[in-house]
Amino acid sequence: MAEWREASSANFVIYADDDEQNIRRFSRQLELYHSALEALTGEDLPAPSPSNRLTIFVVKNDREVRRLMGEGPRRIAGFYRPRAGASIAVVPRVKTGGDHTAFPMIVLLHEYTHHFLISAGASMGPRWYDEGGAEFFASAQFPHAGGISLGGPARHRMGALLHGREVKVRELLDPASFEAGMEKASNAFYARSWLLYHYLTFAEMRQGQMEAYLGLMGKGLGTMKAARQAFGDFDQLDRELKLYLGRPIRSFSFQPGKLGVGSIMVRQLDEAEAAVMPLVMRLRSGVGPDQAAQLVGEVRKIAVLYPQSAPVLSALAEAEVDAGNMRRAIRAADRAIELDPQQRNAYVQKGNALFRQAAQADDRDAAYTAAMAPFMALRRLEKDHPLPLIYNFHNYLERARPPPAEAVQGMERAIRLAPFDQSLRSDLAQYYLKHGKFAEARPHLASIASDPNGGFLSEAARRVVRRIDAGVKGEDAGRQLAALLTSPTFYAQEGAVSAVKEGGE
Template identity: 50%
Template sequence: MRFGILVAALAVCFWGGQARAAWIEASSDHFVIYANDSDKDITRFSQQLERYHAGMAFVLGQKVAKPSPSNRVTVYVVKNEREVRQLHGGDNKFVGGFYVPSAGGSLAIVPSVQSGSGSTVTWSMIVLLHEYAHHFLISTSSAAMPRWLSEGAAEFFASAKFEADGGLWLGRPASHRAGELFYAQDVKAADLLDPTEYDKRKHTTYDAFYGKSWLLYHYLTFGGDRKGQMTRYVELLAKGRGQRDAALEAFGDFDVLEKNLDSYLKKRRMTALTLTPEVLSIGPVSLRTLSAGEAEIMPVRIRSRRGVSSEEAATLLVEARQIAAKYPQDPAVLAALAECEFDAGHDREAIAAADSAIAHDPSQVNAYIQKGYALFREAEDNRGDDKERAAAYKAARAPFIALNRIENDHPLPLVYFYRSFVEQGQTPSDLAISGLIRAVELAPFDLGLRMNLGTALLRLGRSPEARIVLGPVANNPHVNSGSRFARSLIERMEKDPSWKGEGMGQEAPEEPEAEGDADK
């Protein structure tokens, strides 16, 4: 298949071209979407995301339990890519959208995207599908994936095409990678399969890592002369074989594989998967028009959910208070105000706003969370005796216990039950450890949560379990301080199986990092 060079042509296509009248919430089994758009277009977008999820589940043979309401991915659709970049922060002009995985609060922020039938050509949609592929893969397998395999799979699925009749194409040529495959610094198959060699080199310019990862994944999936080799490779990795050794045994000589890939890239036609509507069963999409107050505070809510600095929090709080003064009876506005008060360091005010939100609507999940956060921070700052501190932490657990009654599978009550022991300097009970394990089962995509569980298991002498839990953190395709820290822990456990984390040092930050930006 000869790719046209489409990278420069990628552009944002706004939904429908109709005048936007109101903010709408589209709720489905795996996603919650907030967009200022028509009912028709947001419904179609929601259905496409659900079909994408169903398609991945069908192709990979995974039966995925429906997540609890708060563990769905929330997609915020903002005005344009400029607003995406402002929310993302930094000065990278190529950011087309991003994803932040978090237990009970995973979110994606994208500009308006094309939701009609046909090829997915907008950068924002590609980013969203790419990152949801990562979300799906880590949610359905505890095995740590090499970086090339993770990125190759995400690229394979992200080049989807949605048909008007409800069908779906997966595994289409990744045309958005054409430019780098032909013009960026080359990356060999050996570089993908033996990362130690790749990591030794200085990477001062953009290279073809993502494009080559897609090519290798696509070739191993559809190249008939290598049927079963990728399955064998994954099996060898699961048995503990190193990446290079597993690849050599499964694929053979790397130079031969490289020649095969060159030939495959030059093919005039490539195979793709066509899924009919009958195999893509999805649930209903329910729509809700936001109240006037909730719509007005939505930009504040998005910025707060994205994460703010102390300076940004102070500025945002002024706006939140002004809106809350206009809508003092709106529980969604009050819950958003509670979050802004907490971000600004005003615990008493956050608790008061949360209590008011709950009084107006006892189902306001975020109000319980913000109240719990504020009470935990107050408990942490408590300088009383052990009895007073114990009472403070008991009070801090109360909002999370109430949240658990509303949403039994919400992971945060389990997380904060565990933290109530740790922050008091106590050894977590068996029940607290079991709760943390369950939280990771509910939100396996939250790598900070995995880090907490992995280090907790390590301290308990359960290093084989700790290594499994930390594997996806260490192999995070978006290399960061957390992945490097997890890798160092795993290496230490491999050298000394009896090690229980003595001298471990500072744990990796718990705050999730935005993923899926310019490198997509």
């Protein structure tokens, strides 16, 4: 039997088939990294509500990561899905005691940097800046004596810097370059972005230029015009970067005890939880219809063996929802809640199932009112859980009724609680656009537009922002713009995925 353990801290929940010493050290390093980010950025983030922490699943190897992701490159070192109340990262087993930070840990730190900065309300910048910054911070070291250093050499990118394609500063700064072919040289792009970010951070002659560049862009100046004004001659900057690469790499270091970590609780999962954990990871990673039909059968077998386990029954409710069996899901969730009234996921799955049933109900008003009950109970357990606010907003939209001001304000609050989930911004922006409220929609669209992993949705948001800035007016125009935005429905529980290949993102 596997010895699955849970490490619970202020910002993370980790599940791993590992010994207590390693999972505790892993948790401590992540919290130390979070504290270092706060210290270097000047941000002081409030602790997320328990369900809104980042959940990290640690699996045996890269093959398991790839199997859970179900798509993407052959060689992958981890993936991250940002979702309100259900953000996850999946990484292979992380070695925490070596002299150098293992690559899966760097992958995780890179993605958590994005998660942290978005949670802090930091405006996303051009792609090179966002990714170069994430590479900069994620190149962290955890000395044996304790403490942490950030911003050191990105060893995993040195091969690309020394022997790969030389990406010119002009290519990095021009947003069209990536789409025009830089994507085929993504390792070189990330490596060079790290180098430029690092140089602008530490070079004395360049102090203040990166902030000036971002400030000029914030005033509406295009990225290339802002770059020329802030950085000067691009060829000169290229020459400086070439020289800088051969010099000792500086970093920010924090001595042991300088940063707070907080309490870390480690527990070994009981036999039932350990048995269902591999299936929970598959559920949380996302499954298609065929996979859901197979997976629910596997979870049912575990539930037969452990009929008194609330976590197993909660997982069964989730599997039944994914498989489209709403009545079975509600029965499993009710039983899980009966066994453990604190079983938050059971409330989520019951509410999810009731919402899906309500769409087909004869009395839709009564059905949607009943569907909100589990979420109201969840909110009493966890007042800052974002899902009750999100479902309350959709409760009105699903019935084709205008949401009252408090429901719209609730959705705005949900976005503040889970700003990393861009689907929430898309949903609210579509609502605002359909009602001609362009000023209210624009900040949400701008955030989506600047998301480095936003794909088609980011491009659609950029198009809509340009139309708004050109002075578009009227609800008819707003409805047409809303139609340009295509995001997964909230109920599908699908979020954007960021995956990192070995040697490059």
